[in-house]
Amino acid sequence: MFKGFLDVAPRCEVCGLDYSFADAGDGPAVFVTLIAGFLVLGAALLVDVEYEPPLWVYVVFFLPLTLLVCLGLLRPLKGVLIASQYKNKAAPGRLDVK
Numbered sequence: 027m028f029k030g031f032l033d034v035a036p037r038c039e040v041c042g043l044d045y046s047f048a049d050a051g052d053g054p055a056v057f058v059t060l061i062a063g064f065l066v067l068g069a070a071l072l073v074d075v076e077y078e079p080p081l082w083v084y085v086v087f088f089l090p091l092t093l094l095v096c097l098g099l100l101r102p103l104k105g106v107l108i109a110s111q112y113k114n115k116a117a118p119g120r121l122d123v124k
């Protein structure tokens with residue numbers, strides 16, 4: 027469903043479903059921020075309490091870990107949100123003016 031890293035393709039390659047409805051907005055970024063923050067910050071706090079390593083350990087280890095977790099989660103979460111948008115027929119609100 028993606029062309030490139032995060033761009034949504036115009037239609038499904040398999041069944042031809044039109045992806046014009048797909049707009050996950052900032053949803054994936056919100057979930058990625060919350061999940062990655064919990065995982066990485068929790069791990070950093072645990073490491074700090076258990077081992078009290080020097081500052082460079084955080085820069086060398088947790089900075090790349092943050093990038094990996096964030097980039098690794100972004101695409102699957104966008105796919106999940108678009109799939110749930112499709113399943114629940116979610117769309118922007120419209121006024122029913124007659």
Ligand SMILES: [Zn+2]
Nearest residue numbers: 038040041043
């Ligand atoms: Zn399809």
